[in-house]
Amino acid sequence: MIEFTIISWIMALLVIGAAIYAIETKDLLSSAIAAGVASLVVSIMFLILQAPDVAITEASIGAGLTMAIFVYAIGKTGRWEK
Template structure:
């Protein structure tokens, strides 16, 4: 149990740092989605299953969809790293 929670928190913090450091915006959006998924599992372990369902559906699904559609409109939807801005 405690090792599983430690692994989850480590994955969550690592992908949160990756959101700030990745040069590619699409990869940053995917990393923020990983943060939301790990957070949903933590909510389920903290005895809040309704919040976990909402976080997984809205935080990881709808939010990533919004960010990805905004990326496509901004012209940042690309898989290579050059010339981010």
């Protein structure tokens, strides 16, 4: 089980780093992509927590469709945060 603990800590650091980057960067496009990365890593966490149904849903919705909708909306409104 110790390998799973190490993998979980690495993924936790990835998620936290991606979330901080998503909030702090001035570029809204990379912000949306960083939020999608956090979502994707969280879906692997769901898989380790024995929730395969939720992992499939989160991988295709959280990392795919949500990010695409954000990217389309950013394309309509403007990329840079003042």
